[in-house]
Amino acid sequence: MSRAMSIQQAVRIVIEENPLYVTLLSSGLVNMSALARSIKPLVDSIVEKDTKVFTIVKALERLSLNYKLINEYPDIMRGLSNAEIITYSGMGEIEIALTDENLESLKKLRDMVTAKNTHFIILSDGSRLRIIAPLMYIANVMPNANVPEYGMVRIIFANKAPVGIVTFLVQVMKANQITAQHVLRYDNDVYIIVEREKTAPLLNILEKLRRMPLITQQSR
Structure with missing residues (x-):
């Protein structure tokens, strides 16, 4: 039987599949609570249970520490x-x-x-x-x-x-x-x-x- 995926793993998957989320999270240009509510349906689907927004926020905060400044939209920023x-x-x-x-x-x-x-x-x-x-x-x-x-x-x-x-x-x-x-x-x-x-x-x-x-x- 496959091991259940953790909320932290699910949040990482959701964030890293969206270049915008990676850019915002790495640069601090995001409201963590708003982002958590936005990705909650996807996280719930991956872990197959109802998750709490607070738990997703904590996962986002830990994930943000793993990134240097990332800019996936240089033309727009320029x-x-x-x-x-x-x-x-x-x-x-x-x-x-x-x-x-x-x-x-x-x-x-x-x-x-x-x-x-x-x-x-x-x-x-x-x-x-x-x-x-x-x-x-x-x-x-x-x-x-x-x-x-x-x-x-x-x-x-x-x-x-x-x-x-x-x-x-x-x-x-x-x-x-x-x-x-x-x-x-x-x-x-x-x-x-x-x-x-x-x-x-x-x-x-x-x-x-x-x-x-x-x-x-x-x-x-």
């Missing part, structure tokens, strides 16, 4: 290190039907935002529009709208945005308990819209990524 990052506070998002009346309001909003040289985003599914713009301008054209406040982070890459940047950023945020409302790529720019209180933690993570050395070797 792109981020050379990028310009701009933050917009007081952003709101509304959803409206695609009607003539709403299009007229949208035109007013666009003219106001354009006049102030401020960014706004419009997403459409053919029947409805999602508009992300400064709250003060949304209130001017739609005074009765109940709009939550968001922060928007714009990453302007010096050259073409790295391949896989959106997926990478989504996973990094998830590993740090940050859920983005939107992560959008347009030309060489990436826009991230998050809850207002998550803006500062997101900027902190991005700054750490920008300073991360381009090292790919590892020691286990």
Whole structure:
């Protein structure tokens, strides 16, 4: 009969099968509890029993001591290190039907935002529009709208945005308990819209990524 696999062994297998997890764990760019909850279903499947998040966290902490700094995404890190990052506070998002009346309001909003040289985003599914713009301008054209406040982070890459940047950023945020409302790529720019209180933690993570050395070797 084969020997049952330990939780520590299972955690190692899960982590080492995902280059992103290895990079984050080795560099300290991860919330251990968030990562433990994320990989728990896989760990449970391997050990064939229900494991505790606390136990997985301890396994992750022990595993992290075995790594030197590992960077499996040098192109992305290089792109981020050379990028310009701009933050917009007081952003709101509304959803409206695609009607003539709403299009007229949208035109007013666009003219106001354009006049102030401020960014706004419009997403459409053919029947409805999602508009992300400064709250003060949304209130001017739609005074009765109940709009939550968001922060928007714009990453302007010096050259073409790295391949896989959106997926990478989504996973990094998830590993740090940050859920983005939107992560959008347009030309060489990436826009991230998050809850207002998550803006500062997101900027902190991005700054750490920008300073991360381009090292790919590892020691286990």
